[in-house]
Amino acid sequence: MIRIALALLVAMGLAACAPDISARRADGTCPLIRVAEMPLEARANMLFVRGWIDDAPVDLLVDTGAERTLLTEATVERLQLPRDFERATRTYGIGTPTAAWDAKLPTGLVLGGTRFPVDRVTVGNFDIAQVAGGPADGLLGADILLAFDLDLDLPMHRITFYRARRECPEAAPPWDGPYIAIDGIGVRRDRLLVPFELDGVAGLGVLDTGAQLSSISHRMAERIGVGPEQLAGDRMVTAHGAAPEHVPVHLHRFREFRVGPALLPTPLLPVVPMSSGMGDALVGADFLQGRRVWLSFSTQRVLVTPLERGPWIAVTRTGR
Numbered sequence: 001m002i003r004i005a006l007a008l009l010v011a012m013g014l015a016a017c018a019p020d021i022s023a024r025r026a027d028g029t030c031p032l033i034r035v036a037e038m039p040l041e042a043r044a045n046m047l048f049v050r051g052w053i054d055d056a057p058v059d060l061l062v063d064t065g066a067e068r069t070l071l072t073e074a075t076v077e078r079l080q081l082p083r084d085f086e087r088a089t090r091t092y093g094i095g096t097p098t099a100a101w102d103a104k105l106p107t108g109l110v111l112g113g114t115r116f117p118v119d120r121v122t123v124g125n126f127d128i129a130q131v132a133g134g135p136a137d138g139l140l141g142a143d144i145l146l147a148f149d150l151d152l153d154l155p156m157h158r159i160t161f162y163r164a165r166r167e168c169p170e171a172a173p174p175w176d177g178p179y180i181a182i183d184g185i186g187v188r189r190d191r192l193l194v195p196f197e198l199d200g201v202a203g204l205g206v207l208d209t210g211a212q213l214s215s216i217s218h219r220m221a222e223r224i225g226v227g228p229e230q231l232a233g234d235r236m237v238t239a240h241g242a243a244p245e246h247v248p249v250h251l252h253r254f255r256e257f258r259v260g261p262a263l264l265p266t267p268l269l270p271v272v273p274m275s276s277g278m279g280d281a282l283v284g285a286d287f288l289q290g291r292r293v294w295l296s297f298s299t300q301r302v303l304v305t306p307l308e309r310g311p312w313i314a315v316t317r318t319g320r
Contacts, residue, residue: 072126173303205283207302253267
């Protein structure tokens with residue numbers, strides 16, 4: 001088998017990290033209030049930032065598919081963080097669910113020079129570095145990420161957190177030039193859901209920056225008419241998710257995968273086991289590669305810059 005890293009999916013409870021809301025001004029405009037900005041490192045389609053806990057550096061995978069921020073057992077031991085023996089969290093994803101006592105963060109988490117009031121994090125009993133291809137201490141999850149409006153500038157390798165502009169759903173992103181609005185964005189718990197079409201069949205997928213590759217569920221494949229018999233002749237790879245073991249999955253060739261106005265022709269997509277809370281697919285970091293992206297959970301908006309070249313080619317419909 002060929003080993004391939006697919007996704008780190010963690011389905012967990014929500015943590016409180018809600019910023020103040022930027023109110024609409026008397027003239028009808030909404031100010032952009034920057035909370036934090038930091039470098040964004042891309043490694044094999046996966047996005048990483050450096051944070052600080054008790055003045056010690058931690059490298060975190062930016063993962064909108066993880067409901068809660070997480071540190072690995074090895075990182076908790078290295079930082080000698082106290083455990084919360086009254087609160088354990090079970091993690092779900094690709095592989096067997098695992099459970100562990102949460103870890104306390106007495107001094108919070110520092111990102112981009114700003115201290116975020118996170119008092120505890122989930123602990124994962126798996127090695128993120130195996131998936132990331134290098135050092136990784138944990139996941140920066142949706143409990144923090146989606147409490148803000150996010151500007152992911154992949155070409156310039158920057159991520160910026162802004163206070164959520166809930167009262168200004170029509171506000172433009174903080175950049176000049178064209179952008180594409182992905183219509184029909186939904187939310188489920190702490191996840192952004194993106195509508196897509198695969199071989200003409202509609203579905204909803206989790207926008208998952210922690211997934212190296214976009215992939216689809218067995219349920220979605222069966223709706224298209226791709227069942228166990230069709231998958232049996234496909235090449236197999238191994239996926240590593242929020243569990244210690246690797247899981248064998250099939251790669252299947254489809255006709256086309258559409259997300260909004262972006263098209264991926266003749267995609268070879270992993271067909272993976274997903275729990276019902278994960279939607280029909282993962283729209284992964286391969287879709288975001290080379291783009292500037294605006295993510296707003298509060299206004300249910302996803303805006304992306306178009307691409308002139310690359311696997312995902314956008315049509316000309318733009319917001320400007």
